[in-house]
Amino acid sequence: MSVETEEIIEKARSPFAEAFEMFRRNHAAMAGLIVLILIVLAGLLGPFIYTGDPFEMVWAPFSPPGEEGYLFGTDYLGRDLLSMLIHGARVSITIGLAAAFLTVFIGITVGALAGFYGGFVEEALMRFTEFFQVLPTLLFSMVIVALFGASLPMITLAIGLVSWPAVARITRAEFLRIRELEYVTAARASGVSNISLIFRVILPNALPPIIVQAALMVGSAILFEAGLSFLGLTDPNIVSWGQIIGSNRPYILDASYTVTIPGVAIFVTVLAISLVGDGLNDALNPKLRQR
Amino acid sequence: MNEEHLLRVNNLTVRFPVKRQGGGLFGKSYLYAVDDISFEIKKGETLAIVGESGSGKTTAALAVARLVAAHEGRVELDGEDFLTLEDAALRKARAKVQFIFQDPYSSLNPRLRAEAIVREPLKSLTQTSKDEMSAIIDRLFEAVGLRPEQQQLFPHQFSGGQRQRIGIARALSTQPELIICDEPVSALDVAVQAQILNLLRKLQQDFGLTYLFISHDLGVVQHMCDTIAVMYMGKIVEYADRLSLFNNPQHPYTKALLSAVPSVDKKRRAQAKRVLIPGDPPDPINPPEGCRFANRCPIAEPNCSKSQPPLRDLSDGHKVACHLV
Amino acid sequence: MSALLEVENLRVEIATRDGVAPVIDDLSFTLDEGETMSFVGESGCGKSMTALAIMGLLPEKVGRVASGKILFNAEDLTQADDVRMREIRGNDISMIFQEPMTSLNPVYTIGEQIAEVLRRHQNLSTQQAWAKATELLDAVRIPNPKARVNDYPHQMSGGQRQRVMIAIALACEPKILIADEPTTALDVTVQAQIFDLLRDLGRDTGTAIILITHDMGAVAEMAERMIVMYAGRKAEEGPVDQVIDHPRHPYTKGLISCVPHLMATLTDERPELTEVRGIVPSLKEFGRDACLFASRCDSVTDKCRTHRPEEVEFKNKQRSACWFAESI
Numbered sequence: 001m002s003v004e005t006e007e008i009i010e011k012a013r014s015p016f017a018e019a020f021e022m023f024r025r026n027h028a029a030m031a032g033l034i035v036l037i038l039i040v041l042a043g044l045l046g047p048f049i050y051t052g053d054p055f056e057m058v059w060a061p062f063s064p065p066g067e068e069g070y071l072f073g074t075d076y077l078g079r080d081l082l083s084m085l086i087h088g089a090r091v092s093i094t095i096g097l098a099a100a101f102l103t104v105f106i107g108i109t110v111g112a113l114a115g116f117y118g119g120f121v122e123e124a125l126m127r128f129t130e131f132f133q134v135l136p137t138l139l140f141s142m143v144i145v146a147l148f149g150a151s152l153p154m155i156t157l158a159i160g161l162v163s164w165p166a167v168a169r170i171t172r173a174e175f176l177r178i179r180e181l182e183y184v185t186a187a188r189a190s191g192v193s194n195i196s197l198i199f200r201v202i203l204p205n206a207l208p209p210i211i212v213q214a215a216l217m218v219g220s221a222i223l224f225e226a227g228l229s230f231l232g233l234t235d236p237n238i239v240s241w242g243q244i245i246g247s248n249r250p251y252i253l254d255a256s257y258t259v260t261i262p263g264v265a266i267f268v269t270v271l272a273i274s275l276v277g278d279g280l281n282d283a284l285n286p287k288l289r290q291r
Numbered sequence: 292m293n294e295e296h297l298l299r300v301n302n303l304t305v306r307f308p309v310k311r312q313g314g315g316l317f318g319k320s321y322l323y324a325v326d327d328i329s330f331e332i333k334k335g336e337t338l339a340i341v342g343e344s345g346s347g348k349t350t351a352a353l354a355v356a357r358l359v360a361a362h363e364g365r366v367e368l369d370g371e372d373f374l375t376l377e378d379a380a381l382r383k384a385r386a387k388v389q390f391i392f393q394d395p396y397s398s399l400n401p402r403l404r405a406e407a408i409v410r411e412p413l414k415s416l417t418q419t420s421k422d423e424m425s426a427i428i429d430r431l432f433e434a435v436g437l438r439p440e441q442q443q444l445f446p447h448q449f450s451g452g453q454r455q456r457i458g459i460a461r462a463l464s465t466q467p468e469l470i471i472c473d474e475p476v477s478a479l480d481v482a483v484q485a486q487i488l489n490l491l492r493k494l495q496q497d498f499g500l501t502y503l504f505i506s507h508d509l510g511v512v513q514h515m516c517d518t519i520a521v522m523y524m525g526k527i528v529e530y531a532d533r534l535s536l537f538n539n540p541q542h543p544y545t546k547a548l549l550s551a552v553p554s555v556d557k558k559r560r561a562q563a564k565r566v567l568i569p570g571d572p573p574d575p576i577n578p579p580e581g582c583r584f585a586n587r588c589p590i591a592e593p594n595c596s597k598s599q600p601p602l603r604d605l606s607d608g609h610k611v612a613c614h615l616v
Numbered sequence: 617m618s619a620l621l622e623v624e625n626l627r628v629e630i631a632t633r634d635g636v637a638p639v640i641d642d643l644s645f646t647l648d649e650g651e652t653m654s655f656v657g658e659s660g661c662g663k664s665m666t667a668l669a670i671m672g673l674l675p676e677k678v679g680r681v682a683s684g685k686i687l688f689n690a691e692d693l694t695q696a697d698d699v700r701m702r703e704i705r706g707n708d709i710s711m712i713f714q715e716p717m718t719s720l721n722p723v724y725t726i727g728e729q730i731a732e733v734l735r736r737h738q739n740l741s742t743q744q745a746w747a748k749a750t751e752l753l754d755a756v757r758i759p760n761p762k763a764r765v766n767d768y769p770h771q772m773s774g775g776q777r778q779r780v781m782i783a784i785a786l787a788c789e790p791k792i793l794i795a796d797e798p799t800t801a802l803d804v805t806v807q808a809q810i811f812d813l814l815r816d817l818g819r820d821t822g823t824a825i826i827l828i829t830h831d832m833g834a835v836a837e838m839a840e841r842m843i844v845m846y847a848g849r850k851a852e853e854g855p856v857d858q859v860i861d862h863p864r865h866p867y868t869k870g871l872i873s874c875v876p877h878l879m880a881t882l883t884d885e886r887p888e889l890t891e892v893r894g895i896v897p898s899l900k901e902f903g904r905d906a907c908l909f910a911s912r913c914d915s916v917t918d919k920c921r922t923h924r925p926e927e928v929e930f931k932n933k934q935r936s937a938c939w940f941a942e943s944i
Contacts, residue, residue: 012443015401182398185358186461189390190412191382204402343803450895480658481830482892485874489888507804510833514876514886537882551808553833555860555872558880560837567812568805570759571773 022283029279035272043089054084091240099221102160107167115175137162174206208284219273303364324350326525337502339512342522386416386465393474395454399446406442431460452483530610619646626684637899654839662848672701706737710785714797720769727765752783775806847908854934864936
């Protein structure tokens with residue numbers, strides 16, 4: 001019997017470690033990641049460094065950026081825009097993450113059960129998914145917020161409820177594909193239970209496209225929240241980027257910066273998330289990697 | 292009953308529901324992938340099921356291992372009906388029947404280290420302590436020709452042949468008596484095939500294993516197996532020991548199959564009467580009433596499409612399902 | 617008379633993460649009109665790459681012909697521009713691939729796909745092209761061609777699709793047909809049908825065939841001459857019968873004896889198969905001044921590890937790139 005190659009001993013590298021290596025070599029994605037980290041840090045640490053109540057009137061309304069030391073100027077109530085932006089970052093990112101988490105949680109559960117069990121279970125769950133998919137998303141979330149009040153959790157729930165079908169479909173498709181692969185059969189031959197098959201064997205292998213989808217979901221949740229706030233469907237006691245834009249909307253021609261600056265913040269954040277999502281997609285997609 | 296038979300399969304049938312065209316919402320019909328087959332394997336020997344794609348050989352293997360549900364039939368392992376076992380008894384029996392898969396690229400979970408892959412059946416099917424497991428895994432890696440430090444690597448870091456070695460180590464981990472090899476070398480490069488085939492034969496001798504060997508490659512089957520069952524469209528059409536099947540094939544399909552294999556042997560090429568069979572197998576959802584090979588058979592007579600030929604014993608266990616032999 | 621196809625010192629390089637690797641390294645051979653030649657070797661040895669280089673279909677930006685000539689009727693294809701190559705590909709050299717399931721476009725009928733080729737390359741009218749398409753289907757032995765010409769690819773079996781691929785490849789009566797593992801995805805009885813078809817077509821139309829395969833048996837049945845490729849280099853070349861009878865390269869020897877062949881009469885003896893240990897070296901090793909088979913060879917010497925063997929030619933036209941070819 002023979003040992004196949006006499007090459008130097010390789011180091012164990014998990015598929016995820018290789019994907020990370022690939023991600024690191026993607027400059028656009030790394031730039032997006034760095035921007036994202038800066039924004040998250042700003043939201044987390046900003047309020048402690050740049051103290052000041054975002055709701056407090058600090059100076060004359062509509063003072064342009066830079067005046068009296070206020071970097072981004074003040075809004076129509078004379079509130080410090082920089083302070084609002086920093087506090088708003090917290091809210092926007094929290095909502096983005098929470099909604100994405102909710103989306104992934106519901107999506108994976110439904111998709112995994114449908115894909116794994118097939119048959120009647122799949123039929124029922126997928127019809128249920130389609131029901132949510134055909135609802136007009138903005139209208140549906142407006143109804144939820146209008147009925148149950150515009151609190152942060154309700155907004156998150158509304159966003160989550162309208163976005164999970166996409167994740168469910170991806171998860172189901174991956175499960176359908178992977179459950180036919182021989183290593184799943186091999187696990188069954190080894191007597192692995194169904195729960196283990198779903199969560200320990202199939203799910204880890206189905207994760208890559210779900211992770212990509214989840215990352216992009218954070219971006220779209222932020223946009224969604226901005227849209228709702230813009231329409232005034234938001235908690236007036238918290239600052240979010242969309243809400244800044246919404247409340248300053250009447251003055252868009254006189255003090256355009258009050259709308260542009262939070263707009264740019266949203267744009268940059270969502271762009272950064274998209275870049276990271278794209279980078280993850282390239283890194284996790286085995287077709288782009290050599291076997 | 293003959294005691295030396297490790298595995299006895301009787302009247303095994305596997306069917307899959309298919310959506311019939313124009314059958315309405317509830318119009319269900321079935322595809323009989325494996326249709327009433329029986330065979331047996333003696334301890335320490337190798338039985339091959341050969342056939343082309345769609346013959347049902349892989350489905351038969353999966354059904355024997357209880358990885359697809361059989362519709363009818365008995366699978367007797369050491370005198371016990373494997374198909375009716377439950378829970379603890381099933382786990383114990385599963386440990387005795389292991390599987391080697393065709394595609395070494397999809398048969399190993401890419402997220403697990405080699406060592407964890409081999410450990411899986413031990414963990415789920417046996418009550419082995421952690422230290423013992425590690426010792427067993429060490430021995431298995433050596434037995435299949437892998438280095439100990441390779442235990443920590445992930446599947447994509449191995450070549451195809453090495454991956455198949457991991458698959459073999461996994462199948463050996465629970466000290467099984469029967470190993471079902473489903474086309475174990477057909478996804479490998481020719482030079483690597485020899486390494487794996489030699490390994491399988493050596494392991495058979497060392498551990499006294501019994502193999503159920505599924506293959507479409509008659510050269511490999513000739514080398515590995517003691518008894519051969521030829522399948523066509525879910526049925527066994529010929530069943531014989533190695534020498535009589537290869538030197539004295541009886542069923543026209545077997546003859547065609549054998550003559551279709553290209554050979555490097557000049558003598559064989561010279562003496563081979565090429566039996567070319569035209570066309571493709573008929574639609575498996577609506578198989579013909581009579582002999583399923585009749586529409587392609589070079590010697591078929593009108594009677595052949597009327598009734599199905601039973602598998603008859605010609606002499607000394609050489610069985611054929613043909614009206615005209 | 618010069619040969620139909622003459623490949624001289626061909627070197628094809630592809631770019632990898634670790635630099636440039638010669639996937640074909642100093643390959644020369646000739647192909648005569650109407651001849652059937654076979655390329656054998658394991659995957660990754662440069663068989664398919666040779667075919668792609670002849671067709672001018674090397675993966676763009678990754679692979680390129682670094683040096684050497686591919687002379688087709690004395691015209692150097694490595695210098696031909698895209699327009700000329702497209703002409704040649706349609707009319708003079710065509711190719712069929714391993715996977716008949718994916719090489720046909722699923723949204724067109726097979727008639728449309730064959731007729732399309734004929735219209736483009738032979739300026740036939742739609743009607744003429746359609747009539748010729750039916751003829752071709754008949755030529756590749758598809759029963760009831762008049763009806764099947766309107767079928768979509770998914771309505772045909774794998775063997776039939778491969779026949780359609782052959783029909784398309786033969787549509788313009790090429791001088792050379794390159795068949796890259798044409799039967800690997802097919803059952804053995806279907807393989808026998810396809811081989812029969814190729815053999816007859818080669819004889820009837822005078823098309824030269826290059827058959828790329830890993831199956832020594834297929835080579836023995838189909839080809840007159842063969843080239844054994846290893847790690848981008850020619851290991852051995854010669855008339856098929858002579859090479860199989862008496863291989864002059866240890867790799868060829870290994871390839872023949874590592875497979876359990878069906879012989880004329882089977883006996884009770886089942887000797888252990890000869891192993892070619894190890895695997896094909898990685899691309900990083902390609903191009904070294906050494907015998908690349910050295911790491912897997914049983915009779916390796918120091919010379920093999922440090923010098924690339926020169927080709928030795930024997931009286932019977934067998935050529936081997938091994939330092940010890942004479943003594944094997």
